[in-house]
Amino acid sequence: MGIISANPGAGQPPRQGMDLESDMRILVIEDDAEMAGYIAKGLRQAGFFVDVAEDGSDGLFQAVREPYDLAIVDRMLPGLDGLSVVKALRSAGQQTPVLFLSAMGDVKDRVDGLRGGGDDYLVKPFAFSELLARVEGLLRRPVASRPGTVLRVADLELDLRSHRVARKGEPIDLKPREFKLLQYLMEHQGQVVTRTMMLEHVWDCHFDLQTNVIDVHMSRLRHKIDSDDHPQLLHTVRGIGYCLRAPS
């Protein structure tokens, strides 16, 4: 098991539905053998089936031929580059979620990648826990993107339409940004969400902040939703991020 499962104290594994993921297939298109091995090994330990393609055309061929639940694509590949692979994949009607890996980290590259059909973007070098958190986020995206619904985690409710939040029926007063943060966490309930993911999705901020500003926001949010007489929903996953989940 990866780093996540080393987290002690939790009543259940931080990710739900290991059985769901156990037959999930991931294609890694990466020419750097060491990097590909690092990713594949980590993902296999986390319970995924992983195939590796070493260049763009092989990767495209494999992705079109077999159904994968996710593709992890390096931007810089010999021959056919990552962006072209994904564009070709999309024009072939394949909707497999794509996570781009890139050594290029500036905003324009990121925007190009996401406009070119990528679903998420991770800049090398990265922590494996960051990659895993994003992989899980992408695999669950369809559940999260239903608009106009009420999101629920145990007795915590968030109404996307009326912008109201309540725990056990008692309304909770949240500032707009706190609402957005909680919405993001609830959409990814049961998954580990990293600080970078929150910065990107809630604050649209794509760089390292000097201090752990996110932790202050999380402690405030926790203070509002997890008061003493309720079971804890928002958990800190040491060294990685946070996880919002229902108690077992």
Place this chain on the structure above:
Amino acid sequence: MALGIASVHRHRLLHSRKFRLTLIYLCLFSASVLVLFGASYWMATGAVSRQIEATIDAEIRGLAEQYSQRGTVGLIEILNGRMRAGDPSGALYLLADPAFRPLAGNLDGWPFEQPDADGWVTFPLSDPDPTVKRAQYGRARVFSLSGGLHLLVGHDVAERVRIADSIARLLAVGLAVTVGVSLLGGFLMSRSLLREFDRINQTSREIMAGDMSRRVPQSGRGDEFDQMAANLNAMLDQIERLVAGIKQVTDSIAHDLRTPLGRLRNRLDRALVEDADGAACREAIGRAIDDADHLLKTFNALLSIGQAESGAPRRNFEPVDLGALVTDVVDLYEPVAEEKGLFFIVDAGSGATIKGDRALLFQAVANLMDNAIKFSAAPADGANGSVGLALGTEGEAARITVWDHGPGIPEDQRDRVIERFYRLEASRSTPGSGLGLSLVAAVARLHGGRLELADNSPGLRAELILPAAQR
């Protein structure tokens, strides 16, 4: 070796340049001399011919009159008289009977050449006396007199030939002078031109040989060469500055990243040597990863600065609502300030929009805010514990001010803190890379603006001034 080759190359180039310039001069001058002489020849011969023709016309009229008054005999007498006078002017006369047999005159036989449109006959002269130099051709008019006689009055072309000869002589002298003058002039001019180029080449070679401080000398005449030298020198100054900047950055990177790398290495070394159990080993690895992350963050910050300084993001500039940006930064940092017990005073003003890179501007303002909070002391004894963020305008420019009541920056250090890795002695113990303000300054420059650091007595007032109009 390389210098030797360059010098040989230069000589060949210099030679051919000089030669070609001179040759061009020569051709131009010679062509103009030829045109000039051609025109004078044409005009002079034309004038002479016209004069002779007019004389002949008058002569014919005179002779025709004599004939009508005195008859054939009178005409012959007159012609003989003309010739006896030994006319050397080249006049030609011939009176012939109806069968074209010569009766009087200085031609041996009647010329039967076809007259031209104006009635002029051009014919070769057969010279009976080779000692008398005569022209080879004659031009004449022919008349048929009453009684069947034929009269020819003309002139040889000696005059024209003489004029042509003298013009040709003049032309030869003129051409010789022209060639001489243009060779000398071309040589002198190209030499002075090439001397100017030589000054530049000399300096370039010295710079290539490693003396970056050399500059192209200027003659002080303020001409095009001086302007070129001034431009080259300005370019060299700029390059020297950039090289010095790169050197400084490289040195700082080498120096400042050696420390954390050394720490990382020692930590791993110790974990290996101490033969630790699983938990301690994991702990050491965890810390090593933290160290590596810190290094990566430093590199990312350096890359961001490098990117901003390259000017490349200007290609993707878009309108940025600074009011919204300030609100976002406040959103992000207000809880952090409050956590530390600081009042966060915000003045978003009336808002402003500039063309820029939102991500970099956000990062710049966030860096300033981060510093302000980091260096503010918690107001333990009711001291002035507040930080502020304000958006205002200054003429055409937007102004984002971030202030605190921390220790501030001494005046003589304010220029230095924007250098990469420079940190105040007092702040060495606080976390940070020493790159925050460097990035802010680079982002300000990218947007054609500037970062101003001032005393907030006490504390620091950092102002980011961003002009609305982009160059």
